Amino acid sequence: MSLFAYPKSARLLRRREFDRVFKAGGSWKDGDLVVYCLQNDLPQARLGIVIGRKVKRAVDRNRIKRWIREAFRLHPEAVPPGVDLVVLPRNAPSLTWARAERSLLKLLGARARDLARRGTP
């Protein structure tokens, strides 16, 4: 399997899985994205994306979803293994591909720093 693959096993598919991350996971956010994270006891990370009907046109919802997915897929080095992620866009009209990529890397980096600080007090 290729390094940048995105098979079905790397996605969140059930409502229960989303609810688990929302209830028990931690969240990191900036002006463009919100990321919820939770350990999942699996060898790989999984991604779920939530875009509400507030983004009115289906074309825009699909595009944002694809940007977030590409950012996740093209940067496996930034994604910790065995973690479920749920990503939501904020301020959707001004979002671009470059901003989505930068924001996701930044938030995952912030999560890694927070865990390291908590792990070695």
Added chain:
RNA sequence: AGAGGCAGGCAGGCGGCCGCUCCCCGCGCGAGCGGGGGGAGGAAAGUCCGAGCUCCGCAGGGCAGGGUGAUCCCUAACGGGGACCGCCCCGGCCGGUAACGGCCGGGCCAGGGACAGUGCCACAGAGAACAUACCGCCGAACGGGGUCCGCGAGCGCCACGGACACGGCGAACGCGGCCUCCGUGGCAAGGGUGAAAAGGCGAGGUAAGAGCUCACCGCUCCCGCCGCGAGGCGGGGGAUCCGGAAAACCCCACCCGGAGAAAGACCAAAUAGGAGGACGACUCCGCCGGCGGCGGGGCGACUCGCCAUCGGGCCGGAUAAGGGCUGCCCGUCCGACGUCCUCGGGUAGGUCGUUCGAGUCGCGUGGAAACGCGCGUCCCAGACGAAUGGCCGCCGCCCGCAAGGGAACAAAACUCGGCUUAUCGCCUGCCUCUCCUU
């Protein structure tokens, strides 16, 4: 060449890297890997109509409710489409003093019924739907007043006279007449109001007028011809008494059972016990209403709205209440608790439904067109937290001298047929106008 209108079509192309989904082939015990192929739209949209498909309902009778509306045709069907008719609007031409009429072209129309009924037509105006009489017109008919004229028997005065006869003037009365005024009356032509004034216009007629009469037009009925038909043309008769609005209620004709792929079918954990029938018992269960939930505004007291009938509690009420018969009524059936017997059903999850169809393209053929028929050809998304994307290069289009920038509206969710709406730019055909050249 430019501008505008109408009709139709396209929806940038090629390549590389990474990635997704489905199908086929091969390898592998398997996760999967390799190769090949398919992979958003003209509107996929809004969900405004019509169908297919699926389940539910359907003893009977009645009443509601919704939709459509000239005619002929197309279609599986439609509230869709084509053609045609009629009204209206616009432009041009012709006739006419004008009102108006005729012809041609284009556009538009939800276009059955207003003597089946109920209601509506504000303001203005005299009068607004079994009409009306403000200004006005008339003076024929009836009654009355006035001036004038004529006549009448008398009266008074004057004049005359011997007498008879005869004359002039005056006032009142009576009768008649012309004119005029008033009342009763006749009229609806004209003015004025209004969106609309109870056929239009012309002539005769009349006191003045009026379909009162007549010609033409409009209306309606009958007949003839043309057309499948709505209707058109011509002739004759009648009345010209009956406005508008049914996108007010309504009437007539025709159509409509309900829900919708979260439809539905099958397989099927864990947990919990359910359902049906028979028999017995009869006031605790069940039922209804309220205390409710959500949202907007306000600092707040408060205020303005929307929604539901799932479970528990409290208060009050009615008792055969209630429920089913997919809106309601009649009618009809069921109806609590206990015992016994019988039987499996359903949730999570998965599979199917699920993509070959009123299909695409080409040729021929019928038709004025919508569209139909015949033959050949092709297989063209099938997902379900939901696939078409990201990055890059070259070419093409638009803006700009250039650097550079721009390229719409918008993404399938069971499938079709329409309608409506959004849309940068380009191409093709036809028509109109302007300019240039020959």
Added chain:
RNA sequence: GCGGCCGUGGUGGAGCCAGCAACACGUCUCCUUCCCAAGGAGAAGAUCGCGGGUGCGAACCCCGCCGGCCGCU
């Protein structure tokens, strides 16, 4: 997927079986007061969401859009 409701001055809201578009708060001017508030008098402020249609006349009736809100499964 199915179904329903609402768009009216700055704000909240009547009118919606057609006939000059109420009302309250707010705004402005004047009076009152030393000043403010309260009170009194007066004034301004509306493409009735948009586009068509019917009709003499449309916020109202009909059709098509746009925007917002809610419910069921």
